[in-house]
Amino acid sequence: MMQAYFDELAAFLGTCLRGTEQYKCWLAAEESDFVRFNRSAIRQPGHVRQIHLSLSLIDGLRHAKATITLAGDMYADRTQLADAVSRLREQLRDLPEDPHLLYATDVHSTQHIIASRLPKSSAIVDEVLAAAQGHDLVGILAAGPVFRGFANSFGQRNWHETASFNLDWSLYHARDKAVKTTYAGFDWDSAAFAARFANAVEQLKILQREPVSIHPGEYRAYLTPTALGEIVGMLNWDGVSEKALRTRQSPLRRMRDEGVRLSDAVSLAEDTAGGLAPAFQEDGFIKPPSVPLIEQGRLVGSLVSPRTAKEYGIATNGAGAGEGMSSTTLAGGTLPMSDVLAELDTGIFVSNLWYLNFSDRANGRLTGMTRFATFWVEGGRIKAPLNVMRFDDSLFQLLGERLLGLTREREMLIDTDTYGARSTASVLLPGALVGDMEFVR
Structure with a gap:
């Protein structure tokens, strides 16, 4: 044992x-x-x-x-x-x-x-x-x-x-066109797996249509929980770190220094009680069940490691040395997932984002690529797969004034990283409907 x-x-x-x-x-x-x-x-x-x-x-x-x-x-x-x-x-x-x-x-x-x-x-x-x-x-x-x-x-x-x-x-079609899916948990449910696989097969059929390209510009977009997870995951690049906030290296520094807010719909927390990661860290400090970080668009907390606590004379809240989230949760909204295409109407259905990085860290600006099953939607119906596009936009826009709604349903995603060891990190996220998302060449 x-x-x-x-x-x-x-x-x-x-x-x-x-x-x-x-x-x-x-x-x-x-x-x-x-x-x-x-x-x-x-x-x-x-x-x-x-x-x-x-x-x-x-x-x-x-x-x-x-x-x-x-x-x-x-x-x-x-x-x-x-x-x-x-x-x-x-x-x-x-x-x-x-x-x-x-x-x-x-x-x-x-x-x-x-x-x-x-x-x-x-x-x-x-x-x-x-x-x-x-x-x-x-x-x-x-x-x-x-x-x-x-x-x-x-x-x-x-x-x-x-x-x-x-x-x-992933179910592969040709070139850069594939449908990527994950299924994870503590209990294997054959019916749940079959449903996920069937949905992937339906998307694979759409990928067989002639792909379309669009001009750079701002487009209405829907981000699946997986795609939104890539964006929220960038907050682990010193976003909610107390040390980074105090040294003004955090991409969210303007929220503390200037009072900048996100949408009222955004409430983010480190939810150890609901995640997969252990409730203790490498220095022996116990993590609280939940640490609120953003509430109704306002930055209300941060992750404080023992070293940061000692340096600044404040209390630690059980964060690890990197002061990143390991059990991330973003509150759901009111948009039923079944109504996503109708509410999107005309725009881009983004299944996955890839190769994200900061293009302007000080102002919370991100860049990255669409990948796998990303579709062009017209009149609430998927018309064709979309050729790969790069986006370059601000967290303060995507999760701020341009955020039209979050889905009522949320999805638990377990980190697939196995480099060196299997990860225990997880995220619980809704999907997001965005009024305008900026795509570039």
Whole structure:
């Protein structure tokens, strides 16, 4: 059992300390099945079991950190752990004191375990392959338990364990035309998967029509939750960071410094209670169930890491070192998703956005590309696929005066990132109808 192993590991680390030394550690582990698909066939199946431990040794205001890969067996790992502590001890001698060091010393132990309710990955794969017959499907399935743990020499123990799946796939037509879809969660629902796949097939049929191009300019647009998620995700580039707001590097700095507002419909929060990420962070601080960031268009909060808290003499709210959201939620609106095309009338249905970046960070201006199934709509009906376009527009416009409405229904999207390890980040978002979105060459 991974939790029992972690408890034993934490206890052993306590025996390695000398004098006034303290330690804190963060465990990130997983037991994941990965299956990669291409041309509707299995191309790369595999299983990954990995355990990474980030260990910090602290003595007064001096601290040193190392990340090590473990076997998961204390008999095999003891020597490596003891050696890591010894190496960190040697480093401490040459390190200066850190005036902004802050870590939890009050003990708040927690446990959150969601037992696996998933079928065997082979059963999921069989359903995917059966549905994909006659289509060109490319994608990846990641499934299995993910573990996070925190421990320190004060006796605090925090454990987070969930078992989930994430299926990210595209139905390919030709050239740059494809329909991209994701399905993720704790429970595999065959009917829900079939419905998503059927919707993707319907969009694939539309992609077979002759694509159209439009002139640069401002167009009425509908952003699906996936597309809106790309825009909201850019706020993790220092947007809601307290440090970035104070140093005026945040793209939302005008909201604090000048009182600029977004639409009254926009209410954004870090919703740890409703997300997938653990309710504790790498310094041992517990995250509150929710941190309001924007309420009815007004910037009302930020994410404060322990270092920022120490530097500015304020309280931390459990943010990680990067002060980014890991359990993002945007409140829904009043627009039924079934009425989206009718309300859009004539304009662009944007399924996905890609390659986003800031074109003017100081003024919250973004640029990026449309991709996959983006359609031209006339009179509330999809007419044709749209050739790739670049947009360049301001957050203060898209989510401000040009925002016509948010959908009543919201979609939970789990981060598909598996680079190095499976992500636990998630977003819960509606779709957005925008009066004018600026597209350029």
